[in-house]
Amino acid sequence: MAKEKSAKKKDDWTKTLTRVFVVIILISCVLGFSLTLGFFSIFKSAADGSGIVVSYTIRDDSGVAVLSSDDTVIQNEVLIAGASQPLQMVIGQNYTDFIVPIEVYMYPNGWNTYAFFEPELTTIADEAKGMHEGDAKTVLFPFGETMTREMTAEQYGLIGGNYSETAVGMWIPLGFAPQPEVVLDNETAPETVATRMSKIIAKDNNTLTVQYGYASADITINQLI
Structure with missing residues (x-):
């Protein structure tokens, strides 16, 4: 029984880490996209x-x-x-x-x-x-x-x-x-x-x-x- 609870906690912790990792990836993508747009705007001319x-x-x-x-x-x-x-x-x-x-x-x-x-x-x-x-x-x-x-x-x-x-x-x-x-x-x-x-x-x-x-x-x- 103790082993089942331990395994469940480990599984919950793994899911939490996965969610955090996904959020970090999404934020990185948004920031990277914004920085990329800002970078390329330097080359935009009238x-x-x-x-x-x-x-x-x-x-x-x-x-x-x-x-x-x-x-x-x-x-x-x-x-x-x-x-x-x-x-x-x-x-x-x-x-x-x-x-x-x-x-x-x-x-x-x-x-x-x-x-x-x-x-x-x-x-x-x-x-x-x-x-x-x-x-x-x-x-x-x-x-x-x-x-x-x-x-x-x-x-x-x-x-x-x-x-x-x-x-x-x-x-x-x-x-x-x-x-x-x-x-x-x-x-x-x-x-x-x-x-x-x-x-x-x-x-x-x-x-x-x-x-x-x-x-x-x-x-x-x-x-x-």
Whole structure:
């Protein structure tokens, strides 16, 4: 009888060990599968149709940071426009409007609608092809230097500016309608107007030349979706 009980206990113990072993094997398989997926995700690169989350810093032709979602830049550089969340986009997507509004925190006014341009977003997406998560690069906007507008002293006054106080190198806010179109007075302003910081690059007795295009973007791929 004692032998039967001993044999039964041994059999129960063997079954318990077998269950524990099976559980350990299953956990190992799950962990191994997850690690394998993580390992192979290193080699995944952005391509047409890829969803990407991009941290960025927009700069002018002198390297000044205009707009950024990069925490390091936000903490250590003076931003002309403000800070925003990283961009989320799909490589190859088509934008129906030239102006693509995003939300930007502009001190001291708080959150505002900011004018991003379709060529800027398209260039960032195109240049992201082949990049992996964590990769970083500088993307050039060669079209930025052509994005200028002349404004008379009267027109500048219509948007609340004081012409006598302006100087080359100053940044001023301009309002852009979706067409795009610089909004010069409240009477013709459409319902949707996005702000964009623009730099005065020339001035004479009655005319300002304002550049609203930017030179480049420093980008980092935060995530591939």
